[in-house]
Amino acid sequence: MAAILNDRLLLFTPGTGSTALEVYLKVHAHIFIPNFTFVPDDRLQRHIALADVETLLNRKFDVCISSTRNPxxxxxxxxxxxxxxxxxxxxxxxxxxxxxxxxxxxxxxxxxxxxxxxxxxxxxxxxxxxLHVGPHYKGSTKFLRCENLCEDFRSALSEIYNKPLELFPILRIVNSSNxxxxxxxxxxxxxxxxxxxxxxxxxxxxxxxxxxxxxxx
Known part of the structure; x- marks a missing residue:
């Protein structure tokens, strides 16, 4: 999934906490989610990369933030x-x-x-x-690592980080801890x-x- 926050592109890949991040940003930030349903390749929609978005939207992004997870x-x-x-x-x-x-x-x-x-x-x-994790990372300038989410979120998106993320149950991401x-x-x-x-x-x-x-x- 791709989202735009101000002039920054956010790329979320399934399996990296993407659903929790999307929900949080919809509630706590004004993000724009481009509609790429016209793209016939479902894999491209779910694992879209910076180059794909720039081509589809015909614009460039200086900052691209990707959600990631240790393979x-x-x-x-x-x-x-x-x-x-x-x-x-x-x-x-x-x-x-x-x-x-x-x-x-x-x-x-x-x-x-x-x-x-x-x-x-x-x-x-x-x-x-x-099964893929991470092909979208190329061109990204910052990362939201699933294993280090709170610290990375605070660093990459500090202007909307107004409370500890731990207080939001939606961000209790399922990972190897269970x-x-x-x-x-x-x-x-x-x-x-x-x-x-x-x-x-x-x-x-x-x-x-x-x-x-x-x-x-």
Whole structure:
């Protein structure tokens, strides 16, 4: 999703706290959300980048702020969510999941440990098969990291930060904190990390995330 606050472009990608941020900004700031529903590619609408917005709106932005999430955190959370939340959808004949590629990912997540799932996930490099976090970051000048949201929000959007964000329940973002630590440590192997991290070297460096496998073990 893209939004405009004064002369700044805000880019929110699913899985990075984007819904909470959008709701907060709608309530506490005067933002403009461009209507890109005319774009036939739903993936482009959900993962739109700076260059896409500038082309569609025919204008330039000097400041672009993107919501981000550590890729290791993101993929592990997706695997866990598929095994717990989305798995329940499989038994519902009318569920949206039967019309989505998420069904394929979920079935595999139920059968595989995290290491096997993520290696299998990246074995097909076609863009249509990938769950994505972060391709929108290029050109961004500031980041709202899901793991460091309050501090980053205060720094990037200080003029609308008039109360501690912790006071707003809408910003209690679901992330790895609701996953049992023992599960993470038993499933997040070096092989799994080595399948993820090399694909996000530039992203991790730009956003301040580590590219060292041992930092996640």
């Amino acid at each position: 290791v955190n993101y993929y592990f959370s997706e695997w866990y969510r598929m095994r717990t939340k989305w798995a329940k959808e499989l038994d519902k004949p009318d569920s949206w999941i039967h019309q989505s590629r998420t069904k394929e990912f979920t079935l595999k997540a139920m059968e595989m440990n995290f290491e096997d799932w993520i290696i299998d996930h990246f074995s097909d490099l076609s863009i249509d098969k990938q 996953i049992p630590p023992s599960l993470y440590h038993s499933e997040c192997s070096a092989a799994a990390l080595e399948a993820i991290i090399p694909r996000f070297l530039d992203y991790n460096t730009a956003c301040g995330y580590s590219n060292t496998v041992s930092d996640y073990l």
